Amino acid sequence: MAALDSSAIRAVWKLAASAFLLATVSAMANDVPASPPANASIDEIQQYCSNVVDPARDRRYLMQKQDLEKLKADVDVRIKALEERRNEYQDWLKKRTDFMDMARQDLVEIYKNMKPDAAALRLAEVDVYVSASILMKLTPRQSGLILSEMDPAKAAKLTALISSAAAAPPAKKG
Numbered sequence: 001m002a003a004l005d006s007s008a009i010r011a012v013w014k015l016a017a018s019a020f021l022l023a024t025v026s027a028m029a030n031d032v033p034a035s036p037p038a039n040a041s042i043d044e045i046q047q048y049c050s051n052v053v054d055p056a057r058d059r060r061y062l063m064q065k066q067d068l069e070k071l072k073a074d075v076d077v078r079i080k081a082l083e084e085r086r087n088e089y090q091d092w093l094k095k096r097t098d099f100m101d102m103a104r105q106d107l108v109e110i111y112k113n114m115k116p117d118a119a120a121l122r123l124a125e126v127d128v129y130v131s132a133s134i135l136m137k138l139t140p141r142q143s144g145l146i147l148s149e150m151d152p153a154k155a156a157k158l159t160a161l162i163s164s165a166a167a168a169p170p171a172k173k174g
Contacts, residue, residue, distance in 0.1 A: 099133055099165055108137040116142070120149035123158075132161040 111119050111134050123131040123146065135143045135158060147155045 096165055099129060100136065101133075105137070108134055111146075112138055112142060116145035117149045119146045124150055124154050128157060128161060132158050132165065136162055136165065 111123070114122070123134065126134075135146065138146070147158065150158070
């Protein structure tokens, strides 16, 4: 048997490596033909490799596109949740503004000039939202004096209403 020179050995190694690579890529891409025959020339192997590159690249691009579509769907869901939360805050702010507007400034001035015991009696008879709105527009000292003259149950109800109107809406878990 004749000795093989180094260029022939390299050619055999390249052929074997190419065949292995082609078989691997072929197994990954379903629409690619089977590996070339063992007696194929280098030109045929290179042609086969160039034919395999495009389908493999297309498959990779398709997988990347699918990943991007999933990410876009996740972002869209998050945007929708944020928009819903923003709408909740806007609704809350509108309710709070409407609540504060219930007590016109001239009405507040009337209660500001009344004695605390007389104001307490009158506010106990008025709608609870109007009473709370008036108390919020008075100074804390005046509101405290009026609340101290009220029935404890009514004062507690007004205090709870005032504190809930002053606080931001609770954040949703999720």
